Amino acid sequence: MTSVITVPPSLDDHSFEQVLEQLASVPRDAKLVVDARHTRWASPYGLTALLTLGQTRQERPSFTVPDTEDTASYWARTGFFTHADELYDLHGSVPKARGGESSVLLEITPITRSDDVHNVVGRIQQKSQQILSKELNLEAKATVGFAMTLSEICQNIVEHAGCGGWVAVQTYTWRKRLANRRVVVIAVCDAGSGFRQSLESAPGFVRSDRWDDAAALEATVVRGVSRFRDPGRGQGIKGVRRYLSRWDGKLSVRSGTAKIAILPGWDDDLPLAEKLAPFPGSQVQDTKPERVSGSPR
Amino acid sequence: MMHIDLSSVLRQTLSCELYSNLVTRPTGAAVRTQIETLLADSRERSLTVIDFSHVGMIDFSCADEIVAKLLLRYAQADLSDREAYFIFRGVTDDHWDAIEMVLERHGLALVLETSDGACVVGIVNDGERVAWEMVYELGRTGAEGLASALGFMPDDAARVLDGLHRRRLLMRLDDGYVAVGGLGGVHA
Structure with missing residues (x-):
């Protein structure tokens, strides 16, 4: 059937x-x-x-x-x-x-290897400075941070997914939630291991009483836990969070049956959604709105 | 004094002229390995300029692999039998966010070359910062000179100088301490 x-x-x-x-x-x-x-x-x-x-x-x-x-x-x-x-x-x-699409900062691009991340960052830098500064009124410093964010999120696929994924970056106008403000959105999706399975593969991993996809997302996204013992690991997502909070952006990460979101004031999404329909891998979205006078710098 | 242009190392590492960004952890690890190879040929006491001038951007993972791991390996007296000192050149706002974050994560500090000299950045307490700046200003001094200049007790001054030396932010010479980046030594 x-x-x-x-x-x-x-x-x-x-x-x-x-x-x-x-x-x-x-x-x-x-x-x-x-x-x-x-x-x-x-x-x-x-x-x-x-x-x-x-x-x-x-x-x-x-x-x-x-x-x-x-x-x-x-x-x-x-x-x-x-x-x-x-x-x-x-x-x-x-x-x-036919032809390029001006709102597409980065067309859908496969990510499987570290080299793909270099290519993506190189390509986004050429386009992003002009568009982000003109359309979203972001300072040059914000555009560099934007590329850093993109790099870190894409690296999650290379380091943890165990299979390839895709990235796309686009600007558009958010009519309902942000009263016609422009936003730039990075989406990175894979169908790989997902956060819970990645953490479970850590040497000496011990399952806690409450261990599920939501707990794995909290550990990784909020506390910077990584499956690697190297104390420098887990900084990528932390860096992404820091950057987004500085520029009033939103980060949401879905993995397995849960979704976690780091929320700015303009968004009323749930910080943590559990018991969602299962889906392999991880799906990450980073949303940054146009800067208007008075918004964070 | 050795000068390491990170963009050149990056191009050699990746065998590609197109990339000027230090991104991804494997790239950072490869660049650091290359730096370590260069340092292996240096003397027991060495001063190396790590030059970011031609690097477009660096991400957090790469900063952790290059900056943090380099400092963790070489700039801690307890962990290294070599006296390796570093000064970081050409670091702009585009690089700083990532570097600052890894310094915070590991409790590290480094010396940054600035347009008007050098400064210490990262995790240092107020006493260490004031002491480093005074040594930099004096050019060369010992515990008594520092104590006199800052009104510290001599034992406290000796302790802070030793601590900064152990973190490879000050060089110890026979007759006192010199700040890394001090005495105009690194301005090639």
């Missing part, structure tokens, strides 16, 4: 949970159709997470392309279909990617 997963009209980190809820009861080796025909918009998180979903399936799934030309063209320009073609049997009209 083939299961059909319906992608919501607007796909972001919140609505992707609807996809995972539908997926929860579908065995990994079952035939699957991911139906995005009625999807009109997707965040970088949504697009990279859809690729990750394709990675998790034992049987090559099908994917139906958005039926709106604008949406499909946009997804093509982000590089989505190039990568989706390797994971899914694509159905529907797949536009050719």
Whole structure:
């Protein structure tokens, strides 16, 4: 029997949970159709997470392309279909990617090795300084921190995931939550080991009374715990948190059945969500809003 | 005095002319290994300039591998039989966030070359900072000279000088202490 997963009209980190809820009861080796025909918009998180979903399936799934030309063209320009073609049997009209998309700071890019991180950082630096300073009024110092953040989040894949993942960076306007302020979003998703499994692989790991995905996320994201004994480890995420708190940004990390978020004042997301539908690997989103007068420097 | 241009080491390490950013832990480890190879040829007491001038940016993981591990290995008298001193040149705001964080994490300090001389940054207490700055200003001094200049008890001055020397922030000479980066010694 083939299961059909319906992608919501607007796909972001919140609505992707609807996809995972539908997926929860579908065995990994079952035939699957991911139906995005009625999807009109997707965040970088949504697009990279859809690729990750394709990675998790034992049987090559099908994917139906958005039926709106604008949406499909946009997804093509982000590089989505190039990568989706390797994971899914694509159905529907797949536009050719023509020209660049100005809001896409970094099209969807696979990360498997350390060299990929160098490439991503190099590419983002060329574009980000102009866009981040012009569109988001961020100082030069913030753009350097932005590249550092990107580097650290991508390294998580190389160091911990045990398989490749994807990164995408995009700017867009947040109409509801931030009253038309621009934001820049980094999304990094993989279908690898995930945080809990990574920590469990530490030498001498002892399971605590309350040990689950949420506890693993708290240990890693809040306390900087790492599976490595080297005391310098675990600083990447800590550095990302420090940078985001300085620039009023938000960090959310989903792994397994939990999601943790480091929240700025403008966001009312849950700091910790547990008992979510299970999904392998880790999915990280870093959101930084346009700086307006009076916001943190 | 040895001068190590990190961007050159980076290019040699990665065999690639395109990269000017110190990012990723494996890259940091490879760059540090290269630095350690260069230091292995130096004398028992050495002063090395670690030059960031042509480095675009450094991330936290790379700063931990290069800066923190270099200092942890060489700039602690208890752990190293060599007297290796470092001064960091060309460090800008673009590098500082990552370096500051790893210094805090490991409780380390280093000497930074600035446009008007040198300064000590990282984890030092007020007494250590004042003492280092006074030694830097005096050029060369011992416990009595420092005690007299700062109104410390001689024993306290001796203790703080020894502590700064053990952290490789001051050099001990036969007739006193010199601040790393002091006496114009590092301005090539």
